Amino acid sequence: xxxxxxxxxxxxxxxxxxxxxxxxxxxxxxxxxxxxxxxxxxxxxxxxxxxxxxxxxxxxxxxxxxxxxxxxxxxxxxxxxxxxxxxxxxxxxxxxxxxxxxxxxxxxxxxxxxxxxxxxxxxxxxxxxxxxxxxxxxxxxxxxxxxxxxxxxxxxxxxxxxxxxxxxxxxxxxxxxxxxxxxxxxxxxxxxxxxxxxxxxxxxxxxxxxxxxxxxxxxxxxxxxxxxxxxxxxxxxxxxxxxxxxxxxxxxxxxxxxxxxxxxxxxxxxxxxxxxxxxxxxxxxxxxxxxxxxxxxxxxxxxxxxxxxxxxxxxxxxxxxxxx
Ligand code: NDP
Numbered sequence: 001x002x003x004x005x006x007x008x009x010x011x012x013x014x015x016x017x018x019x020x021x022x023x024x025x026x027x028x029x030x031x032x033x034x035x036x037x038x039x040x041x042x043x044x045x046x047x048x049x050x051x052x053x054x055x056x057x058x059x060x061x062x063x064x065x066x067x068x069x070x071x072x073x074x075x076x077x078x079x080x081x082x083x084x085x086x087x088x089x090x091x092x093x094x095x096x097x098x099x100x101x102x103x104x105x106x107x108x109x110x111x112x113x114x115x116x117x118x119x120x121x122x123x124x125x126x127x128x129x130x131x132x133x134x135x136x137x138x139x140x141x142x143x144x145x146x147x148x149x150x151x152x153x154x155x156x157x158x159x160x161x162x163x164x165x166x167x168x169x170x171x172x173x174x175x176x177x178x179x180x181x182x183x184x185x186x187x188x189x190x191x192x193x194x195x196x197x198x199x200x201x202x203x204x205x206x207x208x209x210x211x212x213x214x215x216x217x218x219x220x221x222x223x224x225x226x227x228x229x230x231x232x233x234x235x236x237x238x239x240x241x242x243x244x245x246x247x248x249x250x251x252x253x254x255x256x257x258x259x260x261x262x263x264x265x266x267x268x269x270x271x272x273x274x275x276x277x278x279x280x281x282x283x284x285x286x287x288x289x290x291x292x293x294x295x296x297x298x299x300x301x302x303x304x305x306x307x308x309x310x311x312x313x314x315x316x317x318x319x320x321x322x323x324x
Pocket of ligand 1: 040041042043122123126147148149150151152153170171172173176215216219237238239240241242263264265266311312313314315316317318
């Protein structure tokens with residue numbers, strides 16, 4: 001037996017309960033991982049509430065973790081018991097141990113601690129694909145990052161700055177403004193008090209941005225489109241404030257022949273070779289010191305509900321990890 005957070009019915013943070021569960025044997029192509037740290041992500045709240053579907057109830061939330069391989073299933077040759085690994089995968093991570101498909105697992109370099117790995121697989125790989133695959137930023141580009149002091153936000157801003165961009169970030173408070181500036185933001189806009197599109201026009205002298213990376217959703221749409229140059233890219237990758245409602249696609253023409261995309265990490269990592277290449281790129285920028293993974297909150301596994309309350313209450317910065 002081992003401990004895991006279980007959700008028997010969708011709802012608020014209180015539906016996450018720590019229980020004893022039987023540890024299954026890994027099947028073909030699977031590995032059993034003993035977690036040393038588990039990442040908390042906004043997407044976990046969507047699965048908890050039922051906004052994103054789960055295969056069946058009860059289920060264990062959580063989509064990323066780091067730890068050691070305990071055992072491997074038939075056909076797994078890339079990993080062996082004792083290996084240090086990290087992964088991003090479907091729900092099941094808020095647990096002392098979990099089964100995960102080996103195709104989502106990568107070897108962890110010795111100099112990357114478990115906490116760092118658990119905090120960066122989902123968030124860091126998201127920053128990787130947004131900056132290197134969805135819209136490939138170049139030196140001299142000006143970009144807008146919403147929720148710049150958040151988990152994905154702080155990684156995106158540091159990495160974009162290292163790639164030579166001018167980074168404008170939106171933040172929900174003065175404390176977050178300071179943090180964003182310390183992590184790659186050339187300009188921080190407190191979007192709860194200021195009209196961010198007006199501020200972007202002022203900051204850029206009406207030149208505007210090549211790309212907007214938006215994980216906030218409803219609250220920042222359609223104003224984000226007003227921050228883009230003609231032919232600019234609106235990359236909507238999340239909806240922390242609620243989903244963007246259906247809109248007239250002609251809006252993109254009227255705002256300057258814009259591009260809009262709604263990418264997800266899981267499409268990018270469906271190809272194992274792509275996952276490994278993305279992880280190599282992420283590990284390289286972290287090991288070089290160009291991107292620091294901001295673990296700002298550490299909680300015991302049993303405190304998953306507290307972690308979700310803080311995340312949904314906009315009280316967190318950077319990443320939160322659960323320690324089993
Ligand atoms: P964050 O740490 O960024 O937390 C969410 C932040 O959103 C808050 O801290 C807050 O920052 C901001 N926010 C704005 N409005 C609201 C609101 N009404 N309620 C709550 N928060 C609000 O979370 P993550 O880094 O885990 O994820 C960021 C976004 O990226 C999420 O939307 C997530 O779903 C998405 N995501 C998408 C992926 C993909 O592949 N598509 C993969 C990974 C994440 P502030 O106070 O500064 O406004």
